[in-house]
Amino acid sequence: MASKALVLLAPGFEDLEAITTIDILRRGGIQVEVAALHEDEVTGSRGTTVVADTNLTLLDESRVFDAIVLPGGQPGANNLAADKRVLKRLQDQSVAGRWIGAICAAPKVLATANLLKGRRITHFPGALDANEAQGAEVTDEAVVVDGNLVTARGPGVAMDFALALVEQLAGRETRDAVESKLAR
Template structure:
């Protein structure tokens, strides 16, 4: 079974975090949510999320994918956390998938992971002048090799379904999507 790490930071976008975790678990993919600190995480709209564990407890574990929810100041907290940067760099060397939505693609860009790649993010988050090596597009979801980026809360379901497809295949994605009763 594929494994996914979803770091949760104070001020993350709850719609994105919960959608990612929910859809991946519906696909029977192991998801580990890890708070940057001990205890519950208050998301950007005040929703309280309870991580499975702490980042310190899983920072040395290898995952098939690392997914960063966006939101502010959550994405900024992820970007400033040295452990998150080390996890991303190690997983890049391992060839694991990395994914980020909304403001979180900036975390990948700051780590150089988006250099030479196509990517998207919440409007205005990635400025061409700041990240000239990144080809910025306005698409809802971009897959470029082992990196997946998406725009924001409104694209969270498409983003999460794309992650399911990458990790578990098109058939599993279709099963999950049909059970959600999404219009064709």
């Protein structure tokens, strides 16, 4: 059975990170469900409007996803961090040991959910200060996989971030097959 991923979009999400990640996950055979916070239409920081599959008001809280993915961007990451439903889902996902992906400014959401302590992460430069990082080991690597957490620096590595998620959810062979068709 194919893995399922929930991609959460808030107003002001980073367009490139969201669209690239959704596309690459789907190419990898992952069943992707895109959820906006409130309305089904949500606009990114660069003006791209996405019609989400659902929104968090309608999404059953008991639904389980193999991965929850957070694109960054501002004010998108701040909007995700301010939503208690998002924080609860992330905490539940972490406790269950299921995958969480956060790129660019989105590790700030993980910090708000108190999920960074003792973790190795990366994020967009300046997105988190030392206090917000909660003792996480912050690197300047493009993509970091630590346990059930995948983090990435920003839009320039969105494809690498998405491919890392495909590898975790569907295996190295699937990742390689997807990447081979991207003319990289």
